[in-house]
Amino acid sequence: MTPGEDSGTRVLDLIDEHLDSIRAALPDGQYQLLLKRLRALADTPPDDARAVLRAFQAVRLCLLPLPFGHPVREVLDSVRLVATVPVGRPLVLGTQDLLARLTAAPPPPPDTAAIIAAVERRLLKAPALSAAEVRVRYGGAPPPPELIRLADPELGDRYPQFQFPPGDGTPYEVVLEVNRVLLADADPWGAADWWLSGNAWLGGPPPAHLLGLLPDRELVDAAVALVEGD
Known part of the structure; x- marks a missing residue:
């Protein structure tokens, strides 16, 4: 077994082993894209080594939004494949076997509360400013309502740091505009998830x-x- 074959099939094994946590960590659209990319890899001619490599890299990109510390995410940066037939054939056959197991029986109904809790924990791990730090940027005045504010049960209100440029300035104007589109004042968790998760669009x-x-x-x-469902 070559090093490339080993690393590629190890990713497939980890997807199979940790599918429930992958489903919980990825937004539904990103998870569906992952399944689509796996089907494309399974349908790739196994002796077309370059096509297999491209299809596998598409699967890899779908997994990059997983949080650091997730068992699958930890191995992604170490995956190094080369376009060779000995690598391509096990990857295609392994993906076919993986999809067969995924579709052999209907998945159990998701634990919605657990999924939401997992997403919130992931979002709260992102760098953030405290409410006091944000008020300083506004001279003590309340920040605008469209700024994403997440309620941390231990640390209080947290404002994801990506909303602000480096330094001590106020938020990016485009962040506020997008947050208005996403109705961040009513659904801050959904808006934060959009900003901090992989985006196929x-x-x-x-x-x-x-x-x-x-x-x-x-x-x-x-x-x-x-928002418009395009």
């Missing part, structure tokens, strides 16, 4: 990672597409 990375890298309009359009 934007090519994979969390939107928070694209601030300053993409035109503001593209971030706004992605949020509008979510």
